[in-house]
Amino acid sequence: MSANAPAPTRPGPGGPLHRLVGWWEARRSGPTLALAWVLTRLAVLGVLALFERFVVGDVFYYHRKIRALLDVGLEHTLNEYPTPVTWLLWLPYGATGGHRVGYLVAFIVFMLALDAAFTVALYRTSGRRHTGPADFWLAFVLLVGPLSYLRFDILPAVLAGGALLAARRRPWVTGALTGLGAAMKLWPALLIPAFLAHRPDRKAAGWAFVGVGFGLAALSLLAGGWSRxxxxxxxQSDRGLQIESVWATPVMLARAVRPSAWLVDISKYQAYEIFGPSVALWLTVATLATVAGLVVIVALYLRAFRNPAPTALAVGLVVLATVAVMTVTNKTLSPQYLLWLGGPMAALLLLARDGTAGQRDQLRRLAGFLLALALLTHLVYPLFYDGLLGRSGHPMVVVSTLVTAVRNLALVVFTVQVVRLAWRWLALADRDAVAG
Known part of the structure; x- marks a missing residue:
């Protein structure tokens, strides 16, 4: 070989995947983001049309309940959801004249519009640039799959993410979005203390939250009465142990060994629950865990309020930690609940541009962890769900239970990591403020 000949080119680290990422990074732009959104969402709809059409049952349940609304009254319609949800679910019904298939199409279009709006918000907040946070959101919804558009849980996810994006520039928007989220799904009300920890924004965010959240609560009281x-x-308090929840895992593993000792069946609460030995014990453990989780959340809030000026990243981590703790400690854990984590995570990745290199790396690792959780959740439901219900033979009961157990363990690990980082970064924010 000649001494003047060029040295052979070595593949970069990561091989083809590294080159693919490099190619994508070099071509980021508004049009590529729009194209990626269209392609990934067409892929989700393709999976729905070809392989997962059976997951549309909840949407038809909404349709059936809204159709009966005039006959039974608001006080007997969708009692498991806050009253404003009934108004929300009426929109696709009114838009399609009550047509059953039309309702399904309109519902999916509505959820797609929410998804697109949040993608645009990520793009605009980043200075009209196609950045990694938008790519995370594209991939996250793709991995969760068609379920993203067949429940309305993408709404609180987008509201929480949007509230975090607006927190420092438009605090009143943060309060209004959080109040709207609380009116639709209740749990977003737990987020408002985190946003109120930043003192300069406290008044605007607080009053907007009260105006929207309590305003909708007052309208709900007038429309449906106290019991509704x-x-x-x-x-929620009367529900049993849902088979996908963290606290059902020990019982479900025991059932995988001896299926005859436990019964898995759909309850009157529209969820598959497990019945049999030690279920009552684990329901008690779940209740204690929920209380312990609230203590952890309150401790994070107090730590945030102690800081003269907590950083946006620290507040964002408290928001993400609140959602994660509330999800893992509950006795119910439907697959679509994972969507709640995606919005705040995408917003955090965007806020990370103002953090240190180490903080950005830590958040990217959390985001990668969450993408893996999205894929595992898609495996749990709908791909392995028949196995979990015992409809595909005992071998699939074992496989599906193990996959669910791995997902739940990973979700607990994710939650612990987020809480640990939130606690540590709040301390860093405190020291930085004192030093300044």
Whole structure:
């Protein structure tokens, strides 16, 4: 070989995947983001049309309940959800004249519009640039799959993410979005203390939250009465141990060994629950875990309020930690609940541009972890769900239970990591403020 000949080119680290990422990074732009959104969403709809059409049942359940609304009245319609949800679910019904298939199409289009709006918000907040946070959101929804558009849980996810994006520039928007989220799904009300920790924004965010959240609560009281106002809380408290929840995992693993000792069946609460030995014990453990989770959340809030000026990243981590703790400690954990984590995570990745290189790396690792959780959740439901229900023979009961257990363990690990980082970064924010 000649001494003047060029040295052979070595493949870069990561091989083809590294080159693909490099190619994509070099071509980021508004049009490529729009194209990527269209292609990934067409892929989700393709999976729905070809392989997962059976997951549309909840949408037809909404349709059936809205159709009966005039006959039974608001006080007997969708009692498991806050009253404003009934108004929300009426929109696709009214737009399609009550047509059953039309309702399904309109519902999916509505959820796609929310998804697109959040993607645009990520693009605009980043200075009209196609950045990694938008790519994360594209991939996250793709991995969760068609379920993203066949439940309305993408709404609180987008509201929480949008509230975090607006927190420092338009705090009143943050308060309004959080209040709207609380009116639709209750749990976003837990996020407002985190946003109020930043003192300069406290008044605007607080009053907007009160105006929207309590305003919708007052309208709900006038429209449906007290029993309808509190029915989502009583519905939730009366539910049993859902088979996908973290606290059902020990019992489900035991069932995989001896299926005859436990019964898995759909309850009157529209969820598959497990019945049999030690279920009552684990329901008690779940209740204690929920209380412990609230203590952790309150401790994070107090730590945030102690800081003279907590950073946007620290507040964002408290928001993400609140959602994660609430999800893993509950006795119910439907697959679509994972969507709640995606919005705040995407917003955090965008806020990370103002953080240190180490903070950006840590958040990217969390985001990668969450993408893996999205894929595992898609495996749990709908791909392995028949196995989990015992409809595909005992071998699939074992496989599906193990996949669910791995997902739940990973979700607990993710939650612990987020809480640990939030606690540590709040301390860093405190020291930085004092030093300044």
């Amino acid at each position: 106002l509190v029915s989502p809380l009583t519905w």
